[in-house]
Amino acid sequence: MSASLVEDVDDELWSAIGEPTRRRxxxxxxxxxxATATSLSEQLPVTRQAVAKHLAVxxxxxxxxxxxSGRERxxxxxxxxxxxxxxxxxxxxNTWDARLRRIKRIAEAIDKVK
Amino acid sequence: MSASLVEDVDDELWSAIGEPTRRRxxxxxxxxxxATATSLSEQLPVTRQAVAKHLAVxxxxxxxxxxxSGRERxxxxxxxxxxxxxxxxxxxxNTWDARLRRIKRIAEAIDKVK
DNA sequence: CGTGGCGCGCAACCAAACGTTGCAGGAGGT
DNA sequence: ACCTCCTGCAACGTTTGGTTGCGCGCCACG
Numbered sequence: 001m002s003a004s005l006v007e008d009v010d011d012e013l014w015s016a017i018g019e020p021t022r023r024r025x026x027x028x029x030x031x032x033x034x035a036t037a038t039s040l041s042e043q044l045p046v047t048r049q050a051v052a053k054h055l056a057v058x059x060x061x062x063x064x065x066x067x068x069s070g071r072e073r074x075x076x077x078x079x080x081x082x083x084x085x086x087x088x089x090x091x092x093x094n095t096w097d098a099r100l101r102r103i104k105r106i107a108e109a110i111d112k113v114k
Numbered sequence: 115m116s117a118s119l120v121e122d123v124d125d126e127l128w129s130a131i132g133e134p135t136r137r138r139x140x141x142x143x144x145x146x147x148x149a150t151a152t153s154l155s156e157q158l159p160v161t162r163q164a165v166a167k168h169l170a171v172x173x174x175x176x177x178x179x180x181x182x183s184g185r186e187r188x189x190x191x192x193x194x195x196x197x198x199x200x201x202x203x204x205x206x207x208n209t210w211d212a213r214l215r216r217i218k219r220i221a222e223a224i225d226k227v228k
Numbered sequence: 229c230g231t232g233g234c235g236c237g238c239a240a241c242c243a244a245a246c247g248t249t250g251c252a253g254g255a256g257g258t
Numbered sequence: 259a260c261c262t263c264c265t266g267c268a269a270c271g272t273t274t275g276g277t278t279g280c281g282c283g284c285c286a287c288g
Contacts, residue, residue: 011134018132020125021275023206030213038235050276052237071235071284079214086210092137093203099144100193100200135246152264164247166265185255185264 010088016061017085021046022054026077029064034076130175131199135160136168140191143178148190 017023021044028040037055041048055075058064062081067074131137135158142154151169155162169189172178176195181188 014134014137015132018129019275020128023128026210030210030217036235046275047277048235049237049278053275073236079218082210083214086207086214089203089207089210093200093207096140096144096196096200096203100197103144104193133246150264160246161248162264163249163266167246187265 012061013063013081013085013088016057016063017089019054019057021050022058025051025054025058026063026082029075029077034067034074036072036074040075126175127177127195127199127202130171130177131203133168133171135164136172139165139168139172140177140196143189143191148181148188150186150188154189 017026024044025040028043029035037052038048040055041051044051055064055066059066059075062078063085064075064077067076131140138158139154142157143149151166152162154169155165158165169178169180173180173189176192177199178189178191181190
């Protein structure tokens with residue numbers, strides 16, 4: 001059991017949420033509900049086009065979905081997919097914690113012997 | 115309390131662990147203990163130089179520390195800093211989960227009324 | 229019913245980051 | 259002394275986050 005990988009994790013999802021601006025976009029969408037690229041860009045230190053590109057990335061990995069409405073495009077987070085992402089974050093975090101605890105126990109055991 | 119930021123999180127730490135290769139390096143170091151850039155690169159699909167650069171990044175944010183020993187340089191993970199990183203992952207994951215649950219409750223309430 | 233404004237997408241461009249190859253130098257083993 | 263092996267530095271190519279500039283379509287208002 002010990003040897004291998006935390007990386008059952010899908011790298012596409014990770015690099016989607018690894019980007020700070022994209023994480024902030026997700027936060028904004030969670031806070032205020034569906035929104036457009038333009039309105040989101042007003043709440044961030046980047047241009048509308050940068051936001052649009054990030055939303056395209058998030059859309060490709062399924063974390064958000066777009067709904068055209070007149071001349072606007074409303075983006076909303078996809079609950080199921082973000083839940084998956086959150087689960088992966090917790091999984092990696094917990095795995096690291098567990099390993100660190102094991103290492104610590106071993107270190108303390110060695111100290112005792114010494 | 116609700117409105118703002120998950121981003122007390124330091125972005126440097128996040129982008130350090132957001133990189134897939136760096137995450138794998140941390141996993142390898144956790145699995146097998148201290149190791150050199152060369153030995154790590156043999157277990158990854160990238161060159162020694164790429165690994166060396168990633169280790170330099172991890173070193174700058176304090177996630178690993180280097181110990182020169184003769185002609186080799188041994189890298190080990192820094193427990194305290196990785197613990198911080200793991201805590202941040204869990205924190206973001208949990209925050210998302212919480213918000214998703216709230217949204218779901220609201221959605222169900224609306225369904226009932228309808 | 230036209231015309232101005234607003235939101236959007238596309239293209240060109242710049243800078244930083246990830247990865248590569250090539251090369252020079254220093255510590256070890258025989 | 260020599261050869262080996264690990265390391266660091268430099269040049270280069272490609273992808274990615276960001277910008278500016280432009281043209282199009284949709285809506286609202288006079």
